[in-house]
Each structure stands twice: as structure tokens, then as C-alpha cells.
Amino acid sequence: MVVTCHYVDSSWNLQKRNLNFCDVPPPHTGIVVCDVLNKCLVEWEIENKVRTITVDNATYNDVAIRMLKENLSYKNNLPLGGKLFHLQLSSKKLVMDCCTKWNATYCMLSTALEFKDVFPRYQQRDPTYNTLPSEEDWDKVRVVCSFLQEFNEVTHIISGSEYPTSNLFLPELYNIKRLLNNTSMGEGSFMKDIVNKMKTKFDKY
Structure with missing residues (x-):
């Protein structure tokens, strides 16, 4: 050509x-x-x-x-699977999950939300890609990300190394307990299952 x-x-x-x-x-x-x-x-x-x-x-x-x-x-070039996509994104790469770290799950899902518009374009270019998330899937991702965001913020506060954290631990721990209780009583069966498992670990430790 x-x-x-x-x-x-x-x-x-x-x-x-x-x-x-x-x-x-x-x-x-x-x-x-x-x-x-x-x-x-x-x-x-x-x-x-x-x-x-x-x-x-x-x-x-x-x-x-x-x-x-x-x-x-669009203005920004986003490489994905050897193809060019043009979307305005703050991030340039996806984040892989780590099954033993919930904060890695949060990073993976929140980054995937930024790339939401890329996945349909990738499907157009790769006929073997058959796992395109539905709108219902993306709605669930948003709910989980909103829930885990508070955990992420608390983790950064408690694990700080340049300031005392002992005075911050109990209030933040209470915030986590409050979040678990409120979410377990809210609507959405898939979140109740997740939260009940987390509450079991919380009460154990």
C-alpha cells in the first residue's frame, strides 16, 4: 500500500x-x-x-x-498485544493480579477500568479473544474497586515509615470493621459473599 x-x-x-x-x-x-x-x-x-x-x-x-x-x-498511543490503540489514559500498562495480596487485586481492577474502552477494540483485532467483559461485569468491578479503595488507603496510612503509626492504628482498624459491617448488610449478593469471608479473617486475627 x-x-x-x-x-x-x-x-x-x-x-x-x-x-x-x-x-x-x-x-x-x-x-x-x-x-x-x-x-x-x-x-x-x-x-x-x-x-x-x-x-x-x-x-x-x-x-x-x-x-x-x-x-x-485521540492523541496517546497505547501498545497492547502488538496493536496500536489511541486512547487518553493516565496509565500505560495493565497490572497483573497476585492471588495472595488483595491490594494487587485492587490495582489490577482499577487499572482495568481505565482500559475499559480498549478491550472491545482488541476483540475487533483478535478473533481468538473471547473473554470480553460485559457491562454487568464492569459494574461489579466498579463496586469491588470502591470497596477495596478504602482498604488501600488504610494500608498506606498504617504502613507509613516516615511518621508514627501506632496512634493511627486503632481508628483505621475501626474504619475497616465499619466498612465490613456496612457492606455485609448492603445489597448485592456477590459482595456479601466476599465480605463475609473477609469478616471471618478479621474476627480471627
């Missing part, structure tokens, strides 16, 4: 340049064409200067142009 640029120079003369000769192996799907063209624009740092795009009448170009228009409305 040849990427050609037409532009008007400072003297108001129309210029034409071939920017790139791109190797595009089959299948020539709209997603593949979009990724190749988008990569070329980013490498030339002109993704924010594109005004019009002209393609031939191949049907896959309809998909390619639609996706490219979506991509060009």
Missing part, C-alpha cells in the same frame, strides 16, 4: 509526496489497513494534521476509514 500526502506549502503551492510503501500481507481487512495507515501517520507525526482521506472503492476501506476517524480523535 502506498501512502501519498497532498498538502499546501507556505507559498500556497500544492505539493505531493509519497510518505511510505507499506507491506500489507493478506487478509486485507479494514482493521489491518487501518492499523498500517495509522502507524504511518504516527511515525510521521502528522496524525493531528490530517484533513481528508481518499481511498479506492474496496469495501474493506469503509471499515478502515471509520476506525481511523475514531483513532485520530
